Amino acid sequence: MPPVSRVGEYTHLTARDLTPPGEPEVFFEPADTEIGVWVAADLLPPGGGGTVLDLGSGSGAAAAAMARAGAARVHGVDSGRQTLRWAERHHASPDGRVTFALGDYSVLSPRELLATAPGELPGPIVVTSNPAYVPLPPEAARERPSISGGADGLKWAGAIIGHARALGADLGLTIGSYSTPRRAVALLAEAGYRIATVTLCPLPFGAFTLRHPERVLALEERGEAVLWRSGPDPLAYFVVGLACRRATDTDTDTEQAGSAKELMDLLHTAARSTGTRLESLDAPGGAPPPWPVRVLDLPPAVARHHW
Ligand SMILES: C[S@@+](CC[C@H](N)C(=O)[O-])C[C@H]1O[C@@H](n2cnc3c(N)ncnc32)[C@H](O)[C@@H]1O
Numbered sequence: 001m002p003p004v005s006r007v008g009e010y011t012h013l014t015a016r017d018l019t020p021p022g023e024p025e026v027f028f029e030p031a032d033t034e035i036g037v038w039v040a041a042d043l044l045p046p047g048g049g050g051t052v053l054d055l056g057s058g059s060g061a062a063a064a065a066m067a068r069a070g071a072a073r074v075h076g077v078d079s080g081r082q083t084l085r086w087a088e089r090h091h092a093s094p095d096g097r098v099t100f101a102l103g104d105y106s107v108l109s110p111r112e113l114l115a116t117a118p119g120e121l122p123g124p125i126v127v128t129s130n131p132a133y134v135p136l137p138p139e140a141a142r143e144r145p146s147i148s149g150g151a152d153g154l155k156w157a158g159a160i161i162g163h164a165r166a167l168g169a170d171l172g173l174t175i176g177s178y179s180t181p182r183r184a185v186a187l188l189a190e191a192g193y194r195i196a197t198v199t200l201c202p203l204p205f206g207a208f209t210l211r212h213p214e215r216v217l218a219l220e221e222r223g224e225a226v227l228w229r230s231g232p233d234p235l236a237y238f239v240v241g242l243a244c245r246r247a248t249d250t251d252t253d254t255e256q257a258g259s260a261k262e263l264m265d266l267l268h269t270a271a272r273s274t275g276t277r278l279e280s281l282d283a284p285g286g287a288p289p290p291w292p293v294r295v296l297d298l299p300p301a302v303a304r305h306h307w
Contacts, residue, residue: 025082039172060087153179178225199241
């Protein structure tokens, strides 16, 4: 059985990254950002190298951490002007190894996305994204572009997966356990991706999501969202980092088709835990997950800021 490993502290983000930016249009949710870096690190070549193309790069802290984790080059694209200014000021590297550009990845073609980066990007390319993934009703969605993932949380997933596929890249995608994970895996499988590793991090609902839980609760009712109700917070979920590789000819259909059910089973098992180490994942019995699973049991952030 692939092991469940646990990490009890921030490994990739620095103390400076854990300080709220204090800018109204810069996303700050360190657990989300940290998980995105783990996912990228799972996909980088052993020994380092290659390029990470980070779609929706936010504060830029993740991009800088991905370079520290071994990427030879990281280029982040974000549609927020204030976000981009922050990232360039604080996380672009003078040697050009970490760069950022303004762009809407749902509009740009893969070629246009690459053209936003100065210079050549060394291969292999890994595409990563921690997109806005909260299912929200339309009126609430307009208020929070940095977290609004449309009706099912996957509004941005199609564009992200499409870019990765067109670039022949492995893909790190972060979603919530309420962002219709079954459908996410189906979209990945349709595009020829299979899950290689899963990283989970329990997180209480953010204040805004807690005020607008309708869509999430409706999805839970339909069996398409997994919430965590037996943990320390009244309403929590799991951030789910999916490190995905392009499927090879030797992957069987069953391996690909089975992974949606197996991911849902994993989330339901995690949701039976009472502690943030997600101890239920160690319980004997039941089918073991087919991938290595990492649990991030992180100290709570000093603040959370979504815009
Ligand atoms: C959930 S935040 C994640 C930020 C960063 N990846 C992190 O993990 O800290 C999503 C980011 O995507 C950006 N974004 C949303 N839609 C986008 C789009 N269509 N194109 C580019 N960026 C987008 C937002 O401005 C926001 O900074």
